[in-house]
Ligand code: SF4
């Protein structure tokens with residue numbers, strides 16, 4: 001199948017083709033300057049071919065980094081740590097007002113902003129608000145929501161996506177306890193895995209908290225932007241691992257990188273993003289959107305890869321003078 005990908009050296013967009021070889025789905029591509037490259041797109045061809053059927057959305061919205069600061073330093077963080085860029089209130093409102101919601105406030109750790117509630121109130125007043133049940137979401141590691149009152153106030157203004165990180169597990173556990181006692185339903189709970197054996201722990205947690213969130217997301221660590229050196233795990237492998245533990249159904253049309261599932265009746269999603277070696281830019285050209293460091297607003301993953309190129313000294317095939 002023909003598509004568009006990126007050169008892993010200079011990050012320019014180049015034609016690419018996927019084909020079946022040795023029981024895998026392989027992407028081949030050629031950069032006019034840096035030569036031939038190939039990468040594995042999926043290790044299960046049948047799963048991949050089935051993923052090409054039908055329209056396969058990810059989820060709607062625009063991601064906005066409201067701070068580069070974080071209270072943690074996790075092993076896998078796509079965000080560029082140590083960069084202390086804190087956008088102003090007005091810059092964030094402007095970014096939201098020129099993009100379609102819902103607005104997903106991320107970072108860094110958004111709750112480190114003292115004006116977060118004011119920001120959410122302003123965002124919720126934007127004309128785009130009201131088109132969805134929630135017009136804004138906040139992704140947090142539980143840093144401030146370990147405080148019950150803070151959690152209640154935040155929940156009044158926005159949906160909450162809670163991420164589990166070993167480095168912040170006490171805050172995560174406290175937030176979950178409050179959610180149970182206050183009957184708060186989270187928008188999502190998010191786990192990162194770098195080993196298939198970790199699926200067992202997610203299964204155990206999901207069975208203990210089957211109704212705590214609208215979706216439990218399981219994301220495979222991937223080599224995107226600030227995270228490198230991971231052992232790529234493919235979505236089909238995670239799916240098979242879930243199947244070993246209990247009834248697992250693919251709940252709707254899926255992508256090879258984003259698979260909504262029902263595990264024993266619990267809404268979950270398996271995520272294994274492309275990286276620069278195997279990215280299919282046509283497959284992911286859809287929301288959620290994000291603004292890359294060159295000012296381009298596009299799908300979240302492409303924006304991350306543009307940032308990765310800039311970080312490594314390249315922007316779309318040209319040497320970047322301003323690293
Ligand atoms: S909590 Fe999130 S933003 Fe903070 S270091 Fe961990 S992964 Fe990165």
Ligand SMILES: [Zn+2]
Nearest residue numbers: 007010031034
């Ligand atoms: Zn190149």
